[in-house]
Amino acid sequence: MSKSEYSTEDFVLDPDFRKWVLENHPESKIYWEDFLNQYPEKVKEIFQAREILVHLSREKKELSQDQVESLFANISREIALLQKAEVAESSKVVSLDSWATIQRYNLEKERMRRRRNRIRWAASLALILGFSTIFYWFKGESVNSSPELVAESVTFEAPAGVKSSISLEDGSKVHLNSGSRITYPKNFSEDKRLIRLEGEAFFEVAKDPNRPFMVNSGHLTTTALGTSFNIKAYPNQFVAVSLVTGKVRVEDQNNQANQALLSPGEGIQADLEKHLWKQSKFDLEEILAWMNKTLVFKNTPLKEAILQMENWYGVKVQVAGEIPKDLSVSGKFKDETLQNILEGLSFSARFSYKIQGKQVQLTFKP
CATH class of the missing domain: 3.55.50.30 (Phage tail protein beta-alpha-beta fold)
Structure with a gap:
């Protein structure tokens, strides 16, 4: 298959693409910069693939003193270049690695919005470049539909055709099926851990008796302390909650009469428009088939x-x-x-x- 026909998943699986994103390999860098020059329409898939790879990177290492000095030299150079660009009323992204290369193709439409914050943006960019193989990188996003998630929130997404996993700050793990996303506060509150789900995900919840783990999916809220369960909540389909271990409470926010405390092997199917609320046993192999x-x-x-x-x-x-x-x-x-x-x-x-x-x-x- 020609790389010009690559999907997001194809880019993720390409060894040379991984070397470019995770190692900033010189030869790979030259190849993919030329590729983007020839196929600028693929920038969306490349951006998504890079985000997935950085999320999945578990490698952790300490920076040497030389690396620290080099990192802040990059910051200083970026600031100097952007200050010079401010005088000339133009902007330029220095192609340090995959992130900067991708940003070049998004810069024009973002130029006016970023103009007032160039120096701060340059420092943030250089820090992301220096630490991209050490820490997870998340996309911040405001969510209007859930007031408790408005302030500072994080969105993690598995595009269509891709499945992905993430570990949260509390130790919980979330496995996302294709075409799904979760949104949650950058820092969980002291009394609860609130997440919003669109699509399908399997949750392995870390125990924390003082902070219930709550998932909003459509009109249902599922609450757990330490357990594992699957939720399927794609748009225009019924919502299904399936408990694997522990206990969870499921509540219909639009009908207080619909509540259930589930035991392992039990599930809820709910459809607001069809007035469906059904509690029954489920086939574990079938429910978790997507993870296999x-x-x-x-x-x-x-x-x-x-x-x-x-x-x-x-x-x-x-x-x-x-x-x-x-x-x-x-x-x-x-x-x-x-x-x-x-x-x-x-x-x-x-x-x-x-x-x-x-x-x-x-x-x-x-």
């Missing part, structure tokens, strides 16, 4: 299966013809290619398919 690289369809409506495949593989599916009413599909696919899955489903669902890069077309005959 297994895509499971169990009498799944085809429209819902299409959404799952779009998230799983980072593609866009278009349908030609009319999908038969009440058409559902079943199957278990472990670490399979999209082509193999479509091939398997096409016989029972009776459609033909065509894959062109990230575009997929399903055709149903009359």
